[in-house]
Amino acid sequence: MRWVSLLATAGVPHAAIDRADRDDGEGLLVVPCPGAWPAAVARARADARPVVEGPPPARPSEALAVVQSALGALVRPDLRGVLVLRLDDPGGVTGTYLRPWAHPPVPSEAWAALWSNVGEIGRLSVFCSPAWVDEDGALRPSRAAQPDVWAALDQGVASGVADLECHGFTHLHPDRASWARAPDRFESKDWYREMWPPRERVEPSVESQEEIVSAWQAACGRATTIAAPGDRWGPNTIEAARRQGLQLFSSSGVCRLSLPVPTWSEGIGTHPLSEVPERPFAEGLPQVAFWHDRDMALNSPRWAREHITRWREAGATRAWAFADLAKAYGTEIDASVVDGQVVVRQAPDVPLLIEPSATA
């Protein structure tokens, strides 16, 4: 599976097949288990078609070098130095009701500083929850309950720096009546999980999770990406997000939902914004950095800037929202080597990495 993950992560078009007779005879044939498909490999070699047998090398950059060498050239979205920024929780109830997590509002200076600091190197995604739940369990728009938060978000969106993405509808267990009656409702974080809350032994149905995504979309627009509240989700969450037309799923990695089979990334780390790992961009792949509105409420308005600066010192050259990553993946690249030159016939509207860059 690592080959499939690596190709999906790098934005290299591929088809994963489980039977040799589904091979369409085009492109590089990768057979991860050596000797698995002798007839297909013999046929490919007889047609002078490139073949790679065996598992990928340990490092993604080495694996992609194998593909490039076999094909003669490789064209893919240039994902080097891309820092995908993910701010969680604005609009949701957790920071108000869950006592161990509660925090004051984010000061308006911190919002203004964030839009301006991120704007210097790109954009970010705000994973928000558009519905508020009152203490009696009643629903109302988060805009009505937290007008200052939404005024700040509107500014970020209007400036083009921020996109809104799906972080559940309420960030709360869908059974709001039980929450309203529960003695531990202000203490237990398990109540503040929406897609597959840990209180539920069996994962909620695809349809019920689709309703959550659909309610989010009715309030905020289509979205490209979902991050499940508290990172609590299951296979039905993935399917629900696919059915609602989302393209990416952010968890410890990034899942590409719109491929024929949802495919998790290899080599895209998801890190707290305040914890920059060693040489995060060494493999040329994007890295996700996340934080919460709580961090901006409890720290100085310079907090985000200080950490973004550390990421820049570690090699980040561009900040992307998830929508930008979805765009890089959204158009399959069609390229070939013609008379020793790389010809690109179709590509997404993002910078491309063409290797070798000189004449093949």
Ligand SMILES: [Zn+2]
């Ligand atoms: Zn959250």
